[in-house]
Amino acid sequence: MDKLFKALADGTRRELLDQLFANNGQSLGELCKQMTMSRQAVTKHLLLLEEANLVTIVWQGREKLHYLNPVPIAEIYERWIGKFERHRIEALNTLKQALEEDTNHE
Amino acid sequence: MDKLFKALADGTRRELLDQLFANNGQSLGELCKQMTMSRQAVTKHLLLLEEANLVTIVWQGREKLHYLNPVPIAEIYERWIGKFERHRIEALNTLKQALEEDTNHE
DNA sequence: ATTATATGCAATAATTTGGTTGCATGTAAA
DNA sequence: TTTACATGCAACCAAATTATTGCATATAAT
Numbered sequence: 455m456d457k458l459f460k461a462l463a464d465g466t467r468r469e470l471l472d473q474l475f476a477n478n479g480q481s482l483g484e485l486c487k488q489m490t491m492s493r494q495a496v497t498k499h500l501l502l503l504e505e506a507n508l509v510t511i512v513w514q515g516r517e518k519l520h521y522l523n524p525v526p527i528a529e530i531y532e533r534w535i536g537k538f539e540r541h542r543i544e545a546l547n548t549l550k551q552a553l554e555e556d557t558n559h560e
Numbered sequence: 561m562d563k564l565f566k567a568l569a570d571g572t573r574r575e576l577l578d579q580l581f582a583n584n585g586q587s588l589g590e591l592c593k594q595m596t597m598s599r600q601a602v603t604k605h606l607l608l609l610e611e612a613n614l615v616t617i618v619w620q621g622r623e624k625l626h627y628l629n630p631v632p633i634a635e636i637y638e639r640w641i642g643k644f645e646r647h648r649i650e651a652l653n654t655l656k657q658a659l660e661e662d663t664n665h666e
Numbered sequence: 667a668t669t670a671t672a673t674g675c676a677a678t679a680a681t682t683t684g685g686t687t688g689c690a691t692g693t694a695a696a
Numbered sequence: 697t698t699t700a701c702a703t704g705c706a707a708c709c710a711a712a713t714t715a716t717t718g719c720a721t722a723t724a725a726t
């Protein structure tokens with residue numbers, strides 16, 4: 455879960471995911487063309503995405519193709535979104551109460 | 561969105577959110593008691609959570625109370641989970657195809 | 667066989683992050 | 697009005713992150 459959030463915590467990496475959303479299965483070279491930084495920098499970002507299991511690699515000859523994997527994102531949903539949703543109404547109510555108590559100087 | 565992901569990308573900060581899940585509206589001192597690091601370290605983590613809008617502060621006398629805010633997490637869902645879900649079946653299919661082409665050496 | 671292309675590996679440098687410590691300030695209690 | 701408590705501010709340090717560069721290797725094309 456830590457690697458997943460860290461992978462998503464960088465704009466460049468989210469941009470790479472966006473590129474794969476737009477066109478899945480691109481090679482390293484194709485992805486690099488659309489970025490401003492060096493190939494090695496892009497490689498490192500992609501490595502983190504692979505380690506977070508967000509991107510799957512398929513070698514085709516000398517080309518390395520990159521495919522999106524949606525599974526880890528679903529885990530975020532289950533672990534965090536669901537949790538927040540469950541607490542949502544209660545949390546907002548206690549916050550509201552606290553704010554009222556504070557402004558009313560009870 | 562960047563601050564949000566970065567805020568969630570640290571285990572200590574997710575632990576602080578967990579503490580507030582368990583007991584919403586805790587003061588800085590109460591949160592610190594449950595952590596191993598210095599008060600200042602905790603303060604800095606909480607500041608990032610505030611800037612990501614995940615935690616809302618209410619001052620009560622000399623105490624600073626911390627409340628969860630579920631809204632930004634919902635934004636993650638809309639921006640990322642939804643997007644992944646929409647592409648999910650298509651992405652898995654193209655990946656499957658690529659894997660088959662690769663192993664069959666066509 | 668030679669050349670061009672696609673990628674990997676390793677050393678390095680700059681920046682960001684996570685943490686500590688010491689001192690200052692504001693609020694409540696004795 | 698002292699004293700204790702809750703927190704803020706700032707300087708500083710170590711470790712992790714991001715990016716660059718130069719060279720090496722493997723595959724494809726001529």
